Amino acid sequence: MTGPSVVPVLCAVLGPAEADVVRSLGTSGTGTTVTRRCADLPELLASAEAGSGRAAVVSATLPGLGRDAVARMHEAGVRVIALDEAPEPSTDRLAAIGVDGVARSVEDLVSVVRDETALSPAAARGKAASSAGAGKGRIVAVWGPVGAPGRTTTAIELAVALAAGPPVTARPGGVGRSALPGRRGLFGRAGRRGPGRGDGLRTPRGGAREQVVLADADTYGPCVAPRLGMLDDSSGLAGAVRAVGTGPLDVETLARHAPVALPGVRVLGGIGRPGRWAELSGAGLDAVWECLRDLADWTVIDTGPILETDEVLSYDTRAPQRNAATLGALAAADVVVVVGSGDPIGLQRLVRGLDDLAAVPHPVTPDRLVVVNRLRAAAVGANPRSSVRSALTRFAGVDAHLVPDDPAGLDAGLLSGRALFECAPGSPARAAFGHLAEQVRQLVHVRTTPHADRSPWVGVTGSSRA
Numbered sequence: 001m002t003g004p005s006v007v008p009v010l011c012a013v014l015g016p017a018e019a020d021v022v023r024s025l026g027t028s029g030t031g032t033t034v035t036r037r038c039a040d041l042p043e044l045l046a047s048a049e050a051g052s053g054r055a056a057v058v059s060a061t062l063p064g065l066g067r068d069a070v071a072r073m074h075e076a077g078v079r080v081i082a083l084d085e086a087p088e089p090s091t092d093r094l095a096a097i098g099v100d101g102v103a104r105s106v107e108d109l110v111s112v113v114r115d116e117t118a119l120s121p122a123a124a125r126g127k128a129a130s131s132a133g134a135g136k137g138r139i140v141a142v143w144g145p146v147g148a149p150g151r152t153t154t155a156i157e158l159a160v161a162l163a164a165g166p167p168v169t170a171r172p173g174g175v176g177r178s179a180l181p182g183r184r185g186l187f188g189r190a191g192r193r194g195p196g197r198g199d200g201l202r203t204p205r206g207g208a209r210e211q212v213v214l215a216d217a218d219t220y221g222p223c224v225a226p227r228l229g230m231l232d233d234s235s236g237l238a239g240a241v242r243a244v245g246t247g248p249l250d251v252e253t254l255a256r257h258a259p260v261a262l263p264g265v266r267v268l269g270g271i272g273r274p275g276r277w278a279e280l281s282g283a284g285l286d287a288v289w290e291c292l293r294d295l296a297d298w299t300v301i302d303t304g305p306i307l308e309t310d311e312v313l314s315y316d317t318r319a320p321q322r323n324a325a326t327l328g329a330l331a332a333a334d335v336v337v338v339v340g341s342g343d344p345i346g347l348q349r350l351v352r353g354l355d356d357l358a359a360v361p362h363p364v365t366p367d368r369l370v371v372v373n374r375l376r377a378a379a380v381g382a383n384p385r386s387s388v389r390s391a392l393t394r395f396a397g398v399d400a401h402l403v404p405d406d407p408a409g410l411d412a413g414l415l416s417g418r419a420l421f422e423c424a425p426g427s428p429a430r431a432a433f434g435h436l437a438e439q440v441r442q443l444v445h446v447r448t449t450p451h452a453d454r455s456p457w458v459g460v461t462g463s464s465r466a
């Protein structure tokens with residue numbers, strides 16, 4: 001029945017339309033045939049993963065049909081076409097969950113299925129990528145190994161420094177307030193502490209302010225919200241992921257989950273307890289990261305330390321992934337900032353962590369900046385800057401951006417729930433994080449400049465200014 005050019009189709013259509021769909025797709029000469037009639041979504045997913053079809057025709061209202069299910073079918077190489085005959089079409093919702101094509105009637109189905117399955121896998125990926133909207137706001141993932149090297153501190157200070165905008169003397173093109181002119185109003189509201197914390201506050205460096213979202217995707221020790229004195233009882237990030245499941249995520253909805261907590265910085269708070277990790281599904285977060293590119297010039301993501309993929313631990317590759325939030329953030333990032341602690345144990349973990357990062361099975365951008373935080377002679381001996389840099393060059397082949405130990409400044413921040421520029425403007429750590437922000441900008445600028453030198457570690461060598 002199925003010749004090489006006949007497209008095998010899985011069918012999960014509800015109600016009397018199912019018989020019409022099967023008949024229509026099975027008509028000789030259409031180049032399609034139904035290989036499996038599925039009663040529900042689990043049966044459809046099992047058939048897709050068993051390789052029984054190249055396309056799936058589903059009712060737009062099929063219970064459980066969401067981003068995760070569509071992503072699973074895509075992974076199995078199955079294109080998803082929704083049959084949506086309702087007078088009020090749900091085109092936006094279907095597009096938001098990643099459906100490839102929509103037919104408004106059974107008569108349209110054959111041509112939609114043929115069109116979608118005619119795309120090569122590369123063309124299909126390209127179509128998905130262009131609809132995902134690359135080239136807008138940038139994503140920076142802050143990662144580091146276990147041992148509390150300062151991921152959260154770096155993420156907070158980096159977000160604040162990016163929001164301050166580039167120094168007036170150096171504004172790399174491609175990213176900036178002008179990149180997302182229509183979103184400025186969404187960042188003008190003071191959220192956490194009332195008047196005086198919003199748009200009117202003078203920026204530390206007087207540059208053109210940019211819009212930043214700080215997201216807490218650490219599912220082991222989430223603490224951005226409490227660290228900034230925000231209420232901890234609901235997770236903005238989990239709320240945004242839930243919103244993805246119920247329909248298209250737009251920037252206004254996303255902004256509602258992310259109150260302004262620092263000048264120019266919205267915060268998507270993390271899950272309050274590690275036990276809630278399953279709420280941050282990989283597919284849901286992917287949609288949130290892409291929508292954030294529309295909301296903000298920069299998204300800074302604080303991630304957890306563990307990089308293991310669950311496939312290594314378990315053969316059930318369909319179970320929720322314990323580290324999906326971290327791995328997905330790294331995969332979505334335009335720049336990865338790797339943070340290690342400036343002591344012998346921390347440096348050893350950093351070197352191993354860089355190896356682990358290189359071994360992550362998902363593609364992660366090679367654009368990385370290494371930060372050694374809490375640098376102090378008391379832990380690494382005299383000349384800490386040169387000894388740390390030469391150790392990293394020797395054992396990991398990288399140079400590092402150095403952030404000095406500044407217990408007085410950071411403790412003042414912890415006590416007041418504020419960023420360094422507010423509570424310790426003269427802090428040496430704050431200055432170092434400001435320089436780090438410039439390096440992030442520079443890296444993105446180099447990347448978006450045609451014919452620029454694209455060494456994987458560009459921007460790292462000679463980066464120490466701490």
Ligand SMILES: Nc1ncnc2c1ncn2[C@@H]1O[C@H](COP(=O)(O)OP(=O)(O)OP(=O)(O)O)[C@@H](O)[C@H]1O
Pocket residue numbers: 144146147148149150151152153154218221305373374375403404405406407408410411414429
């Ligand atoms: N440069 C610094 N100087 C002094 N103290 C610092 C510095 N950076 C971070 N700290 C302090 O180190 C502690 C750990 O920092 P932070 O919470 O940022 O680490 P983390 O890597 O996010 O840890 P976790 O694994 O708990 O998520 C905090 O008390 C913070 O105030």
Ligand SMILES: [Mg+2]
Pocket residue numbers: 151152153218221223302
């Ligand atoms: Mg942390």
